[in-house]
Amino acid sequence: MSLVRAERRRLHKRRVTVVMLAIGVILLGLIAGGTWFSNHKVSDATRAAAVAQAEQEYQRALDDWNSNGKKRCEDDVKAGQIPAEACQGPKPDYFLADYYMPSTFVFKAGFRDMLTVWAMIMAFVALVIGASSIGAEWSSGSMMNLLTWQPRRVRVLGTKLGVLLAVTAFWSLVVGALWTAAMWATAVFRGTTAGMTSGTWQSFALTGLRGLGVVAAAAVFGFVLASLGRRTAVAMGVLIALIVVTQFGLTILLFMAKVRYPEMFFVGNHLQAWMNGSVTMYDQTSCDFSAGMCQPQQLVLTWQRAGTIFGAGLLALVGLSMWQIRARDVA
Amino acid sequence: MAPVLEIHGLHKTYRGLFGGSRTALDGFDMVVEAGEVHGFLGPNGSGKTTTLRTLLGLIKANGGEMRILGQSVPHHLPGVIGEVGAIVESPQFFGNFSARDTLSLLADAGDVPQTRVDEVLELVGLRDRAKDKVKAYSLGMKQRLAVASALLKQPRLLILDEPANGLDPGGIREMRDLMRGLAAGGMTVVLSSHILNEVEQICDAVTIISRGRRVTAGSVAEVLAAHSTGQVLVRLESPAELAMADAALTEMGGRVTAYPDHLLVAGIAQPADITRKLAARDLFVSELSPVVADLESVFLQLTGTAPVEGQHRQVDQSVVATPSEEVPA
Ligand SMILES: Nc1ncnc2c1ncn2[C@@H]1O[C@H](COP(=O)(O)OP(=O)(O)OP(=O)(O)O)[C@@H](O)[C@H]1O
Ligand SMILES: [Mg+2]
Secondary structure (H helix, E strand, O other): OHHHHHHHHHHHHOHHHHHHHHHHHHHHHHHHHHHHHHOOOOOHHHHHHHHHHHHHHHHHHHHHHHHHHHHHHHHHHHOOOOOHHHOOOOOHHHOOHHHHOOOOEEHHHHHHHHHHHHHHHHHHHHHHHHHHHHHHHHHHOHHHHHHOOOOOHHHHHHHHHHHHHHHHHHHHHHHHHHHHHHHHHHHHHHEEOOOOOHHHHHHHHHHHHHHHHHHHHHHHHHHHHHHHHOOHHHHHHHHHHHHHHHHHHHHHHHHHHOOOOHHHHOHHHHHHHHHHOEEEEEEHHHOOHHHOOOOOEEEEEEHHHHHHHHHHHHHHHHHHHHHHHHHOOOO | OOOOEEEEEEEEEEEOOOOOEEEEEEEEEEEEOOOOEEEEEOOOOOOHHHHHHHHOOOOOOOEEEEEEOOEEEOOOHHHHHHHEEEEOOOOOOOOOOEHHHHHHHHHHHOOOOOHHHHHHHHHOOOHHHOOOEHHHOOHHHHHHHHHHHHHOOOOOEEEEEOOOOOOOHHHHHHHHHHHHHHHHOOOEEEEEOOOHHHHHHHOOEEEEEEOOEEEEEEEHHHHHHHHOOOOEEEEEOOHHHHHHHHHHHHHOOOEEEEOOOOEEEEOOOOHHHHHHHHHHOOOOEEEEEEOOOOHHHHHHHHHOOOOOOOOOOOOOOOOOOOOOOOOOO
16 A cells, blocks of 8 residues: 555654654653652661651650640640540551651552553644644645545545554554563662562553553544644644633533533543543532531443543544545645 | 547536635636647636646536546546646645655655656756755745656646746746657646746647636637737838828728838738739838737737736636537537
C-alpha cells in the first residue's frame, strides 16, 4: 500500500511529530528523575534507625504527656468540657517505624499509577500530533494536492487515521517500554521489586493496554476535530472550549439542576474508571442528615461502561468526519 | 479518436454554509482533442478554476457531463487520475518540507517510481534547490514545483491553471518550450492563462469562457478568422486624395472608416477590386493590407471586457452567452 507508506513517511517528517514525542519523553524523564531522587533503598540499618526514631518520638510524647498534658486534660474533664475517655495519652502505635522510613519505590504498589502517568502524557502527545497532522494538511493546501492524486477521499482520510493510530501506538509502546525499564530500575535501586508475580504483570499489562486505548482515543479525537474544522487551531479551540464548559459551566449547571450524580458528566471520572477499573460516586442528596449519620446511595461507574461511552462517541465523530469529507467541496 | 476531455452543460453553484450562493458555471461546454495544447481563456471569475476543480473531483457539479479519456467523471475518476497531472490555481505545499520530500511523498501516494522525482526537478530547473524548504521559495519557484508535481506521473492529460503565474521571462519561455515538447511527445495540455500572446504562440485550440458559459471555441486560426473584421487598410500616395477614395469605395459597397492618413475598408471581398477601382480614378495605392485580428482583441471583443475610457470595469462585467443548444448524443 503506497498510500500507507506515504503517510507514514509524512508523519515522521513532520516537525510537530518529532517535537511532541521529544516533549513526551522529556516530561516522563523528569518524572522518572524525580521518582528516582525522592525514593531510597531500605536497608536493615535504615529500618533500625526508623525503629529507634519511632521509639524516641514516642518517649518524648509520653514525657510531655506525663509532665503537663495529662493534668490539663484531667482538669478539663473535671470541668465537664470533654468526656473522661479522652485522657488516654500517646499510644505506641501512633509511632510506627514505617512513619519514619524514607519513602521507597515499591514496584508492585506504585507502578499502576505510573502507567496512568505514561498514558496521560502520551495521550497529550498523540492528541497534538493527531490534530496537527491533518489540520496542517488542510490549511497548507497539501490535502487538496493529495486529493488530485487520490480522489477516493474516504480512503485517504481513513489511511491517514489508520497510520496515525499505528504510529502513535508504536511510539507509545516504545516509550512505555523505556518507562517500565526506568521504573523497574528505580525499584531495584531505590525501592523493591518484591512480590511481583506473573499475575501482577498480567494486571499491569492490562492497565498498559487500557492506557494505550486512551492514547489512541486522544489521537482520534484530535484528528477528527481538526479534520472537521480543517484546521489545527479549530481542534485546539474546540478542546479548550470543551474543558472550560465541562469544568466550570457544567459544574454550576449540574449543581443548580440538583442532578443526583453530577460526577457522571465529567470526562475525568470516566477516564479514571477506564484506567482503574471503576469509580464509585455518591448521591449526597439521598442523605437525610436530620436522622443522624447516613450512608449515601452510590453508583459504580465501571471501565466497561466508560469504554463504551468513549468508543461510541469517537465512532460517531469518525463517522461524521468521513461523511463530511465525502460531501464537502474542497475549495 | 475520442476527445481527451469533454464537458457538456456543466453547472456549478457554490453555496455558503449559511446561505448565499454564486453560480460559477452555467451550462459550460468544452472539448479538448488528443495531442493538442488547448488554451482555456476567460476574464477573472469567469469559472476556469471552478471547471478544473470540478473535473478533478475537488468540488461537486450540480449538473452536466464530463469525460476524461473517454471515462465519465467523477464516477470513474479513480481509474483515470493516474493519467491526469494537474495544478489548480497555484497549489500550496506544506512549507516545512523540501521540494524533494514533497514530490517524493506524492510519488509514493500515486505509485510513481522515486527516480521520477529527480527527473522532474531537473526538468523545471529546481535541481540545485531541491533540498530547500518550500516556504523559503520565491513565487516562481513554487510555481515550478507545482508544474513538477503535475509532470511527476507522466500524464496523458496535463491540466495547468495559470502555470506562468510568477514566472520570470526566461521561465515563461522555458515553460513554452516545455509544453511544445510535451505536446510533440503526444501529451494533451489544457492551459488556462491570461497571457494571450503566450497562448497564441503555443496553443492549437482555445475555449473562451465568460460568466460560466462558453463564448467561443475552436482552433486558434479559426477563432481569429471568424472574429477578424475582414477589414483592409488602405493608404494612398497623397493623403489629400483620401476623401475621393472614400467616396469611390463607398460607391462600390464598402464600409469605410476614415482616418487622417488611412482608410479602413470592410465588406469588399477581393482587395484587388479596391486597387482596380481606385486606379480607374487615378488614385494610387501605396499600402493595401488586411487587418489581422490578434487573440487579445478577439478575447476583449468576445468577452466584452475591453477597457472603456473613464470607466472602471468590475469583475463579472462581461458578456453572457446564450445557453448552448442541446448537444447531439
Ligand atoms: N470557494 C468558493 N466559494 C464561493 N464562490 C466561489 C468559490 N470559488 C470561486 N467562487 C466564485 O466562482 C466564480 C468563478 O471563480 P473561478 O475561480 O472559477 O474563476 P477563474 O475563471 O478561475 O478566475 P481567475 O482568472 O481570477 O482565476 C467567481 O465568481 C468566484 O467568486
Ligand atoms: Mg482561476
